[in-house]
Amino acid sequence: MKKTWKIVVFIIVFLFLFIVNSKASDKKSGIENFPDSYKSYLYVLNEKHPKWEFTALYTNLDWNYAIDQEYANNKNLVPIGYQDAWKCKDNGLYNVEIDSGWVNASRQAIEYTMDPRNFLNEVRIFQFEKLTLDTNVNTKEGIEKILYGTEFYNRIVTYKEQNGNEVTTNLKYSDLIWDASVYSGVSPYHLASRIKQEVGPFLSHNSISGTVQGYEGLYNFYNIGATSSTEPLGAIKNGLKYARNGKGSLSNEEMQNQLIPWNTKERAIKGGAVFIGKSYITVGQNTLYLQKFDVNNDRDSNIFWHQYMTNCLAPYNECRSIYNAYQNNGMLDSSIGFVIPVYNNMPTFSTQSPNILYSDYEDDNTRVYADITGNLNVRTGPSTSYEIITTVTNSDKFTRIKRGIQNGERWDKIILDNGVVGYVFQSYLKEVPKEIIATDIIISKEEVNLLVNDTIKLTASVYPEEAKDKQIIWQSENEKIATVNEGVVKRNI
Numbered sequence: 001m002k003k004t005w006k007i008v009v010f011i012i013v014f015l016f017l018f019i020v021n022s023k024a025s026d027k028k029s030g031i032e033n034f035p036d037s038y039k040s041y042l043y044v045l046n047e048k049h050p051k052w053e054f055t056a057l058y059t060n061l062d063w064n065y066a067i068d069q070e071y072a073n074n075k076n077l078v079p080i081g082y083q084d085a086w087k088c089k090d091n092g093l094y095n096v097e098i099d100s101g102w103v104n105a106s107r108q109a110i111e112y113t114m115d116p117r118n119f120l121n122e123v124r125i126f127q128f129e130k131l132t133l134d135t136n137v138n139t140k141e142g143i144e145k146i147l148y149g150t151e152f153y154n155r156i157v158t159y160k161e162q163n164g165n166e167v168t169t170n171l172k173y174s175d176l177i178w179d180a181s182v183y184s185g186v187s188p189y190h191l192a193s194r195i196k197q198e199v200g201p202f203l204s205h206n207s208i209s210g211t212v213q214g215y216e217g218l219y220n221f222y223n224i225g226a227t228s229s230t231e232p233l234g235a236i237k238n239g240l241k242y243a244r245n246g247k248g249s250l251s252n253e254e255m256q257n258q259l260i261p262w263n264t265k266e267r268a269i270k271g272g273a274v275f276i277g278k279s280y281i282t283v284g285q286n287t288l289y290l291q292k293f294d295v296n297n298d299r300d301s302n303i304f305w306h307q308y309m310t311n312c313l314a315p316y317n318e319c320r321s322i323y324n325a326y327q328n329n330g331m332l333d334s335s336i337g338f339v340i341p342v343y344n345n346m347p348t349f350s351t352q353s354p355n356i357l358y359s360d361y362e363d364d365n366t367r368v369y370a371d372i373t374g375n376l377n378v379r380t381g382p383s384t385s386y387e388i389i390t391t392v393t394n395s396d397k398f399t400r401i402k403r404g405i406q407n408g409e410r411w412d413k414i415i416l417d418n419g420v421v422g423y424v425f426q427s428y429l430k431e432v433p434k435e436i437i438a439t440d441i442i443i444s445k446e447e448v449n450l451l452v453n454d455t456i457k458l459t460a461s462v463y464p465e466e467a468k469d470k471q472i473i474w475q476s477e478n479e480k481i482a483t484v485n486e487g488v489v490k491r492n493i
């Protein structure tokens with residue numbers, strides 16, 4: 001009987017959690033519809049970019065439940081060369097390769113990369129940008145800016161056919177990406193950034209070289225279908241299998257829309273864009289963040305599994321290229337829309353980066369100000385490599401909540417009075433002088449005998465001498481008997 005009761009309770013609890021976590025997501029536009037812990041950062045961005053539009057995506061998912069789901073089943077990986085705090089150590093998994101050069105991410109790494117509040121600055125917010133084509137903002141010149149520093153930049157497209165013949169086109173990679181954007185409706189900046197993320201800066205990458213044995217003349221610019229494998233080039237080959245045949249579940253119409261087989265670079269870039277659009281962007285995963293973390297309950301299928309990438313830092317990395325494109329084109333002040341997830345029962349403060357060691361910091365609670373001429377940058381982390389959130393001046397007072405050393409430099413963690421949390425270089429901070437309160441007053445004479453109409457001048461000393469407020473107010477208890485004015489006492493009767 002006891003065992004049966006436990007089973008019934010478990011089923012009830014499971015059904016309750018399922019119901020709670022299956023509620024459809026809600027979207028609310030405007031900063032006023034975000035939780036307070038988001039607002040301070042968004043107001044800073046709004047002041048700088050008034051045309052930006054912010055939409056809160058209320059996932060209706062419990063924060064810890066979402067982290068648990070993302071922590072399971074190899075959903076999130078980090079490079080094996082990362083610091084220990086980034087890597088999972090559960091069940092003997094430390095440095096166990098899930099894919100070549102990749103290991104499971106730690107819980108802290110997942111909490112850090114999933115918490116949107118860590119990335120509400122001018123650069124990293126672009127992981128929440130709506131990823132649809134906007135011809136008023138997107139340009140071929142912007143694509144080239146994203147491709148700058150790679151072998152795709154300003155480069156005429158050439159490729160190898162299956163028989164080994166080399167074909168030279170009259171189109172640049174930026175032309176192919178633009179055409180793919182128009183064909184699919186997906187932002188060309190997203191496509192260009194995704195290519196850089198997936199295959200790197202070199203045309204020799206095996207996914208797009210056309211020379212992998214057994215897969216000659218095939219190309220996959222977005223590594224679609226490149227599922228993890230410990231076999232040498234295993235993930236690459238899985239992606240090239242998709243480039244050749246798609247998946248068995250694809251209909252003939254879907255194969256045609258995706259232009260499979262991807263036996264030219266144009267077909268691969270264009271067809272892959274269709275896959276990204278139809279598989280993600282048009283089904284509620286229209287941001288980099290939502291493509292990595294499948295938490296939008298608007299989709300008609302289970303959440304947490306339909307995720308484009310396993311690298312938990314992929315949105316963080318890719319958004320930099322998109323930001324650079326807008327910045328270099330002078331388009332940062334355009335009307336740009338952002339969809340930012342919100343979870344239930346989120347912690348008061350976001351999880352800090354695994355690069356920031358808790359052991360290097362100690363708690364503090366001191367009012368401070370910036371001892372500097374001009375502005376002091378408040379950053380997302382303890383180094384000048386982190387993005388600027390906002391600035392403070394020597395007239396601003398705020399609270400230091402942690403102090404410590406990171407990589408040999410002293411950086412303090414602060415919270416501004418508006419709620420913004422960040423890091424500043426410790427050398428530029430001074431403690432606000434503590435106000436010393438007066439505790440004693442000594443009068444030159446405590447007792448004196450006066451005749452009618454006689455006067456006497458009394459003096460008073462305030463202690464301690466360092467007290468800030470030494471103002472003295474003289475007052476007679478009975479003015480019929482005596483009056484007092486600035487220490488001068490006169491007897492009246």
